[in-house]
Amino acid sequence: MNYWLVKSEPFKYSWDDFVNQGTGVWDGVRNFQARNNLKAMKVDDLVLFYHSNEGMEVVGIAKIVKEAYQDPTTDDKNWVVVDLVPVEKLPKTVTLKQMKADERLKDLSLIKQSRLSVAHIKPEEFDIILGLAHE
Incomplete structure (x- = not known):
């Protein structure tokens, strides 16, 4: 299994x-x-699932239910989409500030490549963020 982070502006x-x-x-x-x-x-x-611009926090966990296929919003074959479903809302959001302050997350793609909207994360980073959400 792989772990990911996707960003969306909540508005x-x-x-x-x-x-x-x-x-x-x-x-x-x-x-x-x-x-x-x-x-x-x-x-x-x-x-x-990360709220960008407003909130700047991880708010929930989702799961991939359909792998990459042609993005229906464009005819350009370069672009794809995936389908995902919500799994659970985190009991407590985890802010970007918290993640930046945690030395264990210093290599997190959200911090290293802040403009990337779909990023791979390591299993241990996923677990650390979940741990922060349950503190």
């Missing part, structure tokens, strides 16, 4: 919007590295 598509929708199509990605990460996602991989 455009929030965790609550995602939960209400039930299954989300992660579309509109127009960065090649983020696209390659989408292509690497497999069914049942777990994903941290």
Whole structure:
């Protein structure tokens, strides 16, 4: 299993919007590295859902239910989407400030490549963030 982090601006598509929708199509990605990460996602991989710009915090866990396929928002064959479903809202959000302050997360892609909207994270980073959410 692999672990990922996806970012969304809550005023455009929030965790609550995602939960209400039930299954989300992660579309509109127009960065090649983020696209390659989408292509690497497999069914049942777990994903941290991060609110960017407003809140700047991990708010929930999602799961991949459909692997990469053509992005329906464009005819350009370079772009793909995945489908994901919500698994659980975190009991406590984990802020970017908290993650930056935790030495164990110094190599976290969210910190190293802050503009990347779809990022791979290490299993131990996933576990650390979940631990922070349960403190």
